Amino acid sequence: MFLGGEFSSYGSKVLQFTEWDWSVRFDPMIKVFPRLTKCTFHMYGSSGDVQKHDAMCILPINIINEKIYVFLWFWFIILAVLSGVVLIYRAFVIFLPQIRFIVLRRRAKLANKDYVERVCDRCKLGDWLILDLLCKNMDPVNFRDLINDYVRRLDHKSIDNA
Structure with missing residues (x-):
């Protein structure tokens, strides 16, 4: 599960967050990308044994990550819509x-x-x-000549078969 399953609805939650009242507002981005967390450091004490020290760690990279992932979420939605349109066209x-x-x-x-x-x-x-690929890659005058020549050959075949 990518981001604990939160990425699939991440962008919609961010959009909803912007419309909430300030008094009841909870940032969904902080749930996925916390800015402050508990860290445990293992250090050697004076007697040579390992001691655990708990501290609060600030994660400034998560502020950047949340912006990047919001952009990626919307980019993937745009790509999915465009891919759907192309699929329907095909x-x-x-x-x-x-x-x-x-x-x-x-x-x-x-x-x-x-x-x-x-x-x-x-x-x-x-x-x-x-024919479509030829039309895309040939000069329009040459493609017109190709179509005209092909139709003439079709006419000769139909006369010969009659």
Whole structure:
């Protein structure tokens, strides 16, 4: 368990803490990162035996740690939300061919819309992925020529098969 299981709700507790009344306010950050704690020192006494000395220790690094962990908590939440959005986008692209056409059409602005639609109708997900990668990495004019050439080859194949 990371931080004794406190990290999963750490940021929300910090936000709630800022809204509490000063008289009943308890800082959840101090529970996770105490600033003052009891330390036990083992020292050799005058007779040579080990003696225990209890003292109060100030931990200034925990003040910095609590700020870092609040930032990390919010950063992880933002990353989780963005990852969820990307996951949903990828699911739409995988399961909906219409979305694939829309994505390729927006990226291939110079290519003829009807040609892009014909190519998207003929290709499966893997083929579309290759076309999408080519579209991202090629000059738009060259990609338009590639689409035009591919459609011409499709037309010749359909004439030869007829």
